[in-house]
Amino acid sequence: MRTTTLLLGSVAMIAMLTPAAHAQSGAAAQTEQQDSDAAIAAGQDIIVTGTRAEGRTRLDAISPVDVLSADALQRQGTTETAAALATVAPSIDFPRPSATDGTDAIRPATLRGLSPDQTLVLINGIRGHPSALLNVNGSVGRGSASVDLNTIPTAALQSIEVLRDGASALYGSDAIAGVVNLRLRQERTGGGASVTFGGYDTHVPATLAPRDVTDGGTVTASLWQNIPIGDEGYLDLTTEWTNREPTSRGDLDTRDSPAKVRSRFGDPDVRQHTTYANLGVPLGDSGWQVVGWGGYQHRRTQSAAFPRNPSNSNNVPSVYPDGFLPLIQTVSEDYTITGGVKGQISGWDTSLIASYGRNKIDYSTIHSINASYGADSPTEFYDGANVYDQFVTNLDISHDYALGGGDLTVAAGAEYRRESYQIEAGEPLSYAKGPLAASAGAQGFAGFSPENVVDQHRDNVSGYLDLEGRFGPISIGAAGRVEHYSDFGTTANGKLSGRWDISPSFALRGGIQTGFRAPSLQQQYFTSIQSVIIDRQVVLTGTFPSVSEPARLLGGQPLEPEKSTNYSLGFVYRSGAFNLTVDAYQIDLRNGLALSENIVVSALDTPQYRDIYNSLISQGVQRARFFLNGVKQRARGVDVVANYRLDTDNAGRFNFTLAGNYNDIDVRSVPETTSVLDPAPTLVSRQRIVSIEDGTPQTKITGSIDWSLGDFGLTARAAYYGDVNQPGSTSATDLHTGKHIITDAEARFTVADQFHFGFGVDNIFDVYPDAAPATVPQSGVVAFPFYSPFGFNGRRLYVKAGLDW
Template identity: 85%
Template sequence: MTVLLGGCAMAAMIAQPAFAQDSDQAPADQTQSDQAGQDIIVTGTRAEGRTRLDAISPVDVLSNEALQRQGTTETAAALATVAPSIDFPRPAVTDATDAIRPATLRGLSPDQTLVLINGVRAHPSALLNVNGSVGRGAAAVDLNTIPTSALQSIEVLRDGASALYGSDAIAGVVNLRLRQERTGGGASVNFGGYATHVPAQLDPRDETDGGTLTASLWQNLPIGDEGYLDLTTEWMNREPTSRGDLDTRDAPAKVRSRYGDPDVRQHTTYANLGVPLGDSGWELVGWGGYQYRRTQSAAFPRNPSNSGNVLSVYPDGFLPLIQSVSKDYTITGGVKGAVGGWDASLTASYGRNKIDFSTIHSINASFGADSPTSFYDGANIYDQFVANLDLSHDYAFGGGDVTVAAGAEYRREGYQIRAGEYLSYAQGPLDASAGAQGFGGFSPDNEVDVHRDNVSGYLDLEGRFGPVSVGAAGRVEHYSDFGTTANGKLSARWDLSPSFALRGGIQTGFRAPSLQQQYYTSIASIIDDGNVVLTGTFPSVSATAQALGGEALEPEKSTNYSAGFVFRSGNFNLTTDAYEIDLRNGLALSENITVSALADDYPDIYNTLTAQGVQRARFFLNGVKLRTRGIDVVANYRLPTDNFGAFAFTLAGNYNDLDVRSIPETTSTLDPAPTLVSRQRIVSIEDGTPATKITGSVDWTLGDFGLTVRGVYYGDVNEPGSTEASDLHTGKKFVTDIEARFTVADQFHFGLGADNIFDVYPDASPAGYSSTGVVSFPFYSPFGFNGRRLYVKAGLDW
């Protein structure tokens, strides 16, 4: 915290007159997209003409240039690098979470941040994260379904906004704004890979892997005098990385795992359209995209002596690969115009995500040598239809201007689980692990096909009266499965001078339990001491969960408080915002409850569950109460010079303290209950993301040459074990990136750079931590555990 405040003080000290007041060599800030914070924002306000420095609530505007001036081509990873309040860890050996990785805002759950595309709610992934990663129990939007080359900017509202946008906006809002241009186009190729020394405890070594080729093509087309159609397509091939340590269980000891990034083959296409409808003042708008992503990630290795191995098939053991094929698309259309002096927008959007799961290089040991080695495991499907009507009107009132906005939304959601092939889940004649090793298939008993509807309405008032701005909003939502909820927001800003303003607000928020959390079902047969143990994740309203006290899930509720200030002087600006978020009735995925442990204290429940053949069970339940407090600081300074080019300095940081205040310890039938929320879950919530993250960058441009140097400080992160002694800490780390660029004939662009140029790793797992050698570095690491990445890129504009 001292480092953060000291850095901002230094930034303020340099806010002095520049060498030259005007220059045509102004580089793009790495966090903000204009020279003095004059970006017109559309997130968090419905008043026209608001800029990020005029806004009542804190909004970051992250430019396309800031996202692309780094080695990664993943939108979520690029966003996390330049936005200190966002974290994007790179989990491994966590099944499909390796393929669809969730991002977090202010340390809260990934599904407590609302994601919009052009201001319209985006659909979440069909994937429910059920393993021990950051975001366990969440089904979140996959930010990587939209390539950075299709974006104009990203706006991050760092404030609760349920009163404005509805469910999920507890931590804030991420609005992905697509490119809107009438002319021009381009193509680019980016190739990079890791050249690193892996400091594993038992097997330190040099590695060159993870080669990634990304090719993008975009074209902007004029339609009529004012219309546009922007098209973007992108291909990405990424080879896997391996950072595991020696497996000492069988001789010879060697690295049997593939602990790192998965193998990915991906293609994405996006379009954005705007066409005036004659001279009516109305405009037809639309956008949509499709992504195909095939990912192969590794499970834990099965060594030769493993009970799940069949020696006649795999004499040296085997490494199961979990393949997920995600097909994701969205299509949105609507009209915008004016009716009776009111600005009006009517849009409808449909999105769908289907994930097909397979396990390859595997076996169903309960069938022995008769088992196949590849399996189709089934599919998860989520779809969402949203229709929005939004109206707004500006009025002169009381010597000021008041924007009145109102609207309504209808949303229909659907969720399906489809079964896999029989041998992917079946128990064979042998006393061995059933189902595909690594990722067992979904059985017909797991199949679900459910829907729900939601209708909502809101009223939003925002007025500016001289130096004072005030806002008030309210929203009522009704869900077909759990009823009605209402939320409100009050906010204010006072401009004490043209350079300094105070702002703050209070609001309530909510997040509806997702269909994935309500209905996800997975039952697997696991061998424990030579016995087949039926273990499953069950809907809270299923007969199994109800016997354990499961009940219909309720919405999470929150109260958000914020207070801060804005300072600007010439080419320098600084925003500081403190916040507190109190979450009530939070959702948690329980630990596995062993049915046999209930025999003495709860014989009736024990008999009920054993009659169903259930031996271990977990389910979602409400009851987590937590509080997060923190501060966000963002400072920008531009220094144009006559002879030395133009400089842009950015320093931004987030300090976040998250505290779990209480957890559910009983259910309606179990009092006291076995452990429902373990120490691992509590520590993961409190310490699974860095309490302090600071990013600083210098961007320099001189004629056709450019250079960006960025440093990011990450506070310590704890990947919890079953006991404190088995916790894995990443340590406090500083990661440095550098990129050099040059342009030829204003058309050809070339660049080369290094992410993590000093080859920084999180602290290695101690020797003897695991005989498998798999978890050699904590995968909670906010910057991954792959080491130095080198890249080159080339582009052509026309």
């Protein structure tokens, strides 16, 4: 499917339908959504994240909470939830890595520049399950296993709430940076369908091979239906299909003749189907309600590894005379099922909900070879699988008390969680060593061997008490939580927060709290031997559990929780249709987890370390790494969000938003020794420190104007991104993105109150991050830094059409 043909045809269709837009007003169909957007803009929307007191709004809250409507997420070209969220929320970053194995397919988002797994993700207030993928290559979030936000389509969402504050005392592990709560749609009537066509039409400013490209054609089709059940119940169903063609942004590879672009550096090829449901049914007149939600997603992706040139030592010329480009295929099956009851017992609001989630990722390598078997090797391999599942049961109770001139909300609860993690072996030739002197296993992504097989689980129980009171102009919150894990013991955390409404227009707020994040099962038990690119060379690298024999010989020890102390201070100002929030913060993280640098095995070939050397050589690796605690860092910054809503009699409704985040991260110390090696090799390198400190933009500012008048609407958005540094082995080989502004625009109109059409351009001026200079040896593969917070694909055009009923 040619992207240009698709776009021109779709634009022509819209052009033919445009005159009909004047036939009948669509204002009535838009009124409900406009009222919802206006409530969010004015800060009058009720929030449920970060507070258990009823009736709190975004501007009333003690802690800073962003509320992003489904329309705000959908008024842009991307149909990925994480990418849409990062576009409108300046504190969230969503880079698009390439040539990083499974991370190309399941990309992590970050909040306030911290690790992706230091942000807790909730679905309707219940903990979501992480992906089975552990990010072990050189991307932002290296060493993390986080929730895949793209498993829930934006069409299934009512809104997203982003709590920009630590919340371990409220919600438990992972909420060091904050909380993202995905709130599913709750409607009793109506439905709709939509389709979005898009693709890139861009000039690629690569250093050696600049060129014009049209690629990345994407079709996303969504269908949803809201079904009434009884007088008050609802069942909301959503299904979505996405087909996305790959993009290629590599540069000229001059290592072999003829010089040409041999890589496919860019977005993977994606085929995806997602279904979600949300249910609420009253139990007669009892005041109790059955609630439930769940979803299933099947995602098949194919991303490219580094090319193996004709002269590469792992190429087999009789099979691939011109070299080959290995493709890494992942098939991710992800599902969630949640159910429970809500009601009152003796005046206490009570909720008992259980949730089960599972993610399985099957890996295959295609267009590849096991060079150690030469021409006898197959060219496609099944590499094995990662599996993670989680069962959570929550009991929550709360009661509002009137105390004189104030009110007090008392909330308490308990949670039980069981997690398990598995690694399944691939077919033998995906990992085996053949008779020839070449690297073992499938090139691009070697399979998991029987020695890598893992089947581990753990249990966790916790309890919390949360108090929030409002006494005249003063609001005070206090919370405490105790958790016990079967693998590392007990931890306790607390939070104190307060707010002073000095006047109806101005309020101060702030808090102090402690937080923690338990080491994930993926971090504790992941093991593999993979081909890692180091200084342009493919090196077999073993990743071992910290308590395994190879890691123990190198000084590995049982992992401990990460801990933090969070401080925040800010103010809220509102006057008429204008509101402004400013919140400063400091997050002190200690005992942070890191994946160690690769320890060179040959350097251990001495009498002192002969046993260690022999053990690692027997594993067939050239380098080894493992997880360890000991990183200490500080994040300081400020979030600013301003909004002004203007309603006019003749010119329509305007909504102006300006939001920014300044975030400075400082790595204060890293582990430098092990219990075994003396002197120790570098455990946390300059590359890793630079990645933590400068891998996300220090400054990000977004501004948008949303206008609507009758049947018509327009959204214009600009985002400024500060410089990001993708570190090389030395500062001379670092790749900087530079400072850039990305501008988007979308126009919409409605026909006959039912038919909706729109078209737009993301990245109107075709802006790229700074290209990799010719002096930096990247073999033509990494033509642009994939740390770029706005990607590196250039200008995207799209059209959309929808039908409501």
